Amino acid sequence: MTGAVPEPVLVARGLRKRYGAVEVLAGVDLAVASGEVACLIGPSGGGKSTLLRCLNVLERPSGGSISVFGEALCRDDGTGVRVAPERTLRRARSRMPMVFQHFNLFSHRTVLQNVMEGPVTVLGLDREAAIDRARRLLRDVGMADREDHYPDQISGGQKQRVAIARAMAMAPSVILFDEPTSALDPQLVKGILAIINDLARQEITMLIVTHEMKFARDVADRVHFCDGGRIVESGCPDDIFQRPRTARLADFVRSIHE
Amino acid sequence: MHRFFFREVPEYFPFLLQGAWITLVLSLVSMACGLALGLAVALGRLSPYRAVRWPLDAYVELWRDTPLIVQLLFIYFTLPEFGLTLPAFWAGVAGLSLNLAAYLSEVFRAAIAAIDPGQRQAALSLGMSRVAIYRRVVLPQMFRATLPTVGGYFIALLKDCSLVSFISVNELLRHANIVIADTFDSMNTYIMVGFIYFVMSFGSARLIGLLERRLTPRHQRHGAAMLPGPKGAAA
Ligand SMILES: Nc1ncnc2c1ncn2[C@@H]1O[C@H](COP(=O)(O)OP(=O)(O)O)[C@@H](O)[C@H]1O
Numbered sequence: 001m002t003g004a005v006p007e008p009v010l011v012a013r014g015l016r017k018r019y020g021a022v023e024v025l026a027g028v029d030l031a032v033a034s035g036e037v038a039c040l041i042g043p044s045g046g047g048k049s050t051l052l053r054c055l056n057v058l059e060r061p062s063g064g065s066i067s068v069f070g071e072a073l074c075r076d077d078g079t080g081v082r083v084a085p086e087r088t089l090r091r092a093r094s095r096m097p098m099v100f101q102h103f104n105l106f107s108h109r110t111v112l113q114n115v116m117e118g119p120v121t122v123l124g125l126d127r128e129a130a131i132d133r134a135r136r137l138l139r140d141v142g143m144a145d146r147e148d149h150y151p152d153q154i155s156g157g158q159k160q161r162v163a164i165a166r167a168m169a170m171a172p173s174v175i176l177f178d179e180p181t182s183a184l185d186p187q188l189v190k191g192i193l194a195i196i197n198d199l200a201r202q203e204i205t206m207l208i209v210t211h212e213m214k215f216a217r218d219v220a221d222r223v224h225f226c227d228g229g230r231i232v233e234s235g236c237p238d239d240i241f242q243r244p245r246t247a248r249l250a251d252f253v254r255s256i257h258e
Numbered sequence: 259m260h261r262f263f264f265r266e267v268p269e270y271f272p273f274l275l276q277g278a279w280i281t282l283v284l285s286l287v288s289m290a291c292g293l294a295l296g297l298a299v300a301l302g303r304l305s306p307y308r309a310v311r312w313p314l315d316a317y318v319e320l321w322r323d324t325p326l327i328v329q330l331l332f333i334y335f336t337l338p339e340f341g342l343t344l345p346a347f348w349a350g351v352a353g354l355s356l357n358l359a360a361y362l363s364e365v366f367r368a369a370i371a372a373i374d375p376g377q378r379q380a381a382l383s384l385g386m387s388r389v390a391i392y393r394r395v396v397l398p399q400m401f402r403a404t405l406p407t408v409g410g411y412f413i414a415l416l417k418d419c420s421l422v423s424f425i426s427v428n429e430l431l432r433h434a435n436i437v438i439a440d441t442f443d444s445m446n447t448y449i450m451v452g453f454i455y456f457v458m459s460f461g462s463a464r465l466i467g468l469l470e471r472r473l474t475p476r477h478q479r480h481g482a483a484m485l486p487g488p489k490g491a492a493a
C-alpha cells in the first residue's frame with residue numbers, strides 16, 4: 001500500500017437536470033478514479049442515461065458541477081450553471097467517447113470509415129495513419145473482414161463491435177457505455193461483454209451502465225446504484241450485491257435475481 | 259396542305275438552339291442559387307431562435323402560395339418602381355431561384371429531420387464540432403436522400419423557364435414565338451420546341467439517375483435486395 005488515493009478523472013457534484021417540471025437528476029455525486037471500471041446500475045427511468053449525457057455535456061445540466069481530467073466542464077456558482085467553452089467540451093468528449101445502446105453508427109459510411117471518422121476529423125490524423133489504426137482496432141473486435149460493409153449489412157452485435165472500435169480509435173482515457181448490450185439478442189451479449197472485459201484490463205477508465213449483474217460483479221471495481229435521480233448507494237461489487245444497505249437497493253437486487 | 263416534316267433542317271433551327279442554350283444556362287444558374295439558398299433557409303428554419311425562423315417561414319409560405327409567373331412579373335416590372343432594376347436574365351434567375359428555394363428548403367428540412375438523432379449524438383460524443391457534424395454526417399445523408407426529388411425539381415425548372423419569356427428573356431419559347439411571328443409555321447415550330455425540351459429534360463433525368471447510382475452504395479442500389487448480400491457471421 002502506498003496510501004496514494006488514485007486521482008479521480010471524472011467528478012460530478014450535486015448534478016441536477018430537469019426537463020420542464022420533471023427533475024430527472026436530483027443532485028448526483030459521483031467520482032470515477034483513473035483506471036477504474038465503474039458500473040452504474042438501477043431501474044429503468046432512474047436517470048442513468050441522462051447522467052451519462054450530462055457528464056460529457058451532451059445535455060446541459062440544470063445545476064451542479066462536472067470536472068473531467070481536472071478541468072471544469074460545468075460549474076454552478078449559485079446564480080446558474082456555467083458551461084465551459086465549446087472547445088473545452090469538444091476536447092473532453094474526444095478523450096471520453098461514448099458507446100450507445102443503439103450503436104448510432106454513421107449509416108452512410110462503411111465500417112472502416114466509421115472508425116476513421118473521429119481520428120480524421122477530430123484528432124487530425126492523416127488518412128494512412130487513421131486507416132492503420134482503424135484496421136488494428138477492427139481486428140481487435142473481430143470485425144477485420146467486414147471493413148467495407150455498411151451498417152445496414154451487419155448484425156446488431158457486429159454494429160456494437162464497430163461502435164466500440166470507433167470509441168477506441170480516439171485513444172480515449174475514459175469510455176462511457178450506455179447499456180451496450182441491451183439491444184442485442186442474448187446469444188450476442190457474451191461477445192460484447194468479453195470485448196469490454198478485455199478493455200477493462202487495459203488502462204482505460206470505464207463507466208458502464210448495464211443490466212448484466214453477473215458482468216458488473218466480475219468486471220467492476222465499483223458499482224453505483226442510481227434511482228430516482230440520485231446515486232443511492234456506491235461500493236465494491238460484493239457490498240452492493242451481497243450486503244445492500246438500503247431497502248431500495250435490496251429490492252432492486254432481488255428483482256434482478258427473480 | 260401543311261408541310262408536316264422537313265426534308266432539311268429549317269434555317270431557323272440554330273436560332274431555336276440558341277434559345278435552348280439560354281434556357282439551359284438559366285436553369286443551371288437558378289438551380290445553383292436555389293440549392294444554396296434553399297439549404298440556407300432550411301438550416302435557418304431549424305434554428306432554435308424564433309427571430310430567425312419566423313421570417314423564413316413567412317418567406318416559404320408566401321412564395322409557395324403565389325404563382326411563379328406573378329413572382330417573375332413582380333420582380334421584373336414592379337421592383338424597378340422601388341428602385342431595383344434587374345436585367346431580364348437576372349430577374350429570371352432571381353424569380354426562379356427564390357421560388358425553387360422555397361420548395362427545396364422544405365425538402366431539405368424534412369430530410370435533415372429524418373436523420374436519426376443518435377448519429378448526431380455519436381458525432382458530438384466523439385468531439386466533433388457542429389460544423390463538422392453538418393459537413394460529415396448530416397449534409398451527405400441529406401443530399402443523398404433528396405437527390406431524386408431535387409432532380410425532379412431541376413427538370414420542372416427547365417420547363418418553368420419558359421415562363422421567363424414573359425419578361426423578355428431570350429430563351430427557347432421566346433425564340434420560338436419570334437420564329438412563328440416570322441414564318442406563321444406554329445405547328446412545326448412547336449413540335450421542334452417540344453422535341454428540344456424533351457431532349458433536355460430526358461438527358462437531365464438520365465444524368466441525375468447516373469449520379470444517384472454513383473452516390474448509392476452498391477448493396478442499396480435498385481434490385482440489389484434480390485442478390486444475396488454479404489452474410490454477417492453471428493457476432
Ligand atoms: N430529452 C428528454 N426530455 C424529457 N424527459 C426526458 C428526456 N430524457 C429523459 N427523460 C426522462 O428522464 C427520466 C430518466 O431517463 P433516463 O435517463 O433515460 O433513465 P435510464 O437511462 O436510467 O432508464 C425518464 O423519466 C425519462 O422519461
Ligand SMILES: [Mg+2]
Binds near residue numbers: 048049050179
Ligand atoms: Mg437508459
